[in-house]
Amino acid sequence: MRATEPALRMRDVHKSYRRRPVLRGVTLDLHPGQLVGIVGENGAGKSTLLRVLVGDLALDRGSVECRGLVGSCPQETVLHDVFTVEQHLRFFQVAYGLDSLERAYELLEVLQCADYRQARLETLSGGTRQKLNLVLALMHDPRILLLDEPYQGFDWETYLRFWDLAAGLRDRGCAVLVVSHLAYDAERLDTLYRLKDGRLEATERVSVNAAACEAAS
Template sequence: MSAPYASPLALRVSEVHKSYGARQVLRGVSLELGPGTLAGIVGENGAGKTTLLRILCGQTAADSGAVAHRGRLGYCPQETVLNDFLTVEQHLRYFQAAYGLGDLRRAEELVEELHFAEYRRARVAVLSGGTRQKLNLTLALMHDPQVLLLDEPYQGFDWETYLRFWSVAARLRDRGRCVLVVSHLAWDTGRLDCLYRLHDGVAEPWQPGPAEG
């Protein structure tokens, strides 16, 4: 189950289980996040982070358990959801229609903030990996979702863009949005309000030591 709901929480995950054949990936993941929260989930490769995100956004069905979110949902997958034959501008127009937006004001703000306006007329096929990821993030954010799920969102970013990403995330949090960042490394944990570690199929509150954070 994944649906909007009436609650002071922005995202509620209750006892989510998922197996692939005999392999148990998620063994009862539960967490609750309120509006205005910048949260993180870390875990080793293969820990089930992407599976969990796909369940949270409704792409994959859980075997059992429940997921509920408040308001619009945004999802930025690790693999970009882009068409190599379309330009940046065409992607923005396509998603504008898909989201039912009256204008591209929010998208244009993000394009400027992430510094890739010069590529608006360029086809995705010629873009660098970092610029593709900027567009991927913009498409997930342009409808101003109340809950945002980000899977390795800064992959391919240079240092300046990496810092801009965190500025964008912090402003979203300050505007009451719930932002969940998933990564295999516990980088910049001081920027987060809370951090979970996905291990052995469950998510536990985690405070990394100096060498890990």
């Protein structure tokens, strides 16, 4: 795949619930080595958009194409209270077909939660649970990363570590999409869109890197 080709491409995506339009023609290109944000008010359709992108929700019209492994960190975690952190890692190791958990352990260290490997989820804070949620999305080294409110519950230090991690992934060629209801630290993004009235609107937060990707595609 050439660097100028989108890792993820959406074209004219529509989705309605019981005749209530939520997405009204969303078009987006997400390139390798690009960190993109989408903001929108509660109920704007951000989670619906991500569910369409990961194939969890059928679209009514349009197309979605992904080139490469996808990692998804949903706002609603897929964690179970009676299992430990280590058990969650083992389950996802099997699901991803990984030979080892080296990358997962590395991510736990980066997010400063390696000491909780043997702890049950029911004993952990919301922020620590969210750290595990992020590790599960990243441990198979995806080329496309879709994050829904990924820093929810993080303390300030972990919040900063998250952005350092996201920037490092982008520099390694990962295509990263961060969805939130507020545009926190917009200067860290290459491109920022607003989801409004079922469509994406480009904001002025477009970097030279993002503009170059668009010009080359």
